[in-house]
Amino acid sequence: MLFYSDDDYEGLSAPELVRMLGRRFKEYRLAARLTQKEVAEKTALSVLTIHRFESGIATNIALSTFLLLLKAVGCVNDMKEVLPEQPPNPYLLNEQNKKIQRIRHKKS
16 A cells, blocks of 8 residues: 655656545545446446546546546536646746746757
């Protein structure tokens, strides 16, 4: 079993993070009192896909699939907690006070 702090995911690999999300998703699905079949019907995913995600077998899941699953359990609005909107940053304005669209590094 993997042990990690609730606020330190830096040391986890992508597959470990997906497994953790799958276990956490199952908790949300159960709290929403939904079966895997009901989630499958709401998302047009297969029950097998949901089972593989929740059990940690699937360690690679498309972002669009994950968003469908969040919608099914009523958590898609919580995405604002994952990547909250950044406050205005004066360092990200160019000379004309317009927002910088990309970062370019000078070649050395």
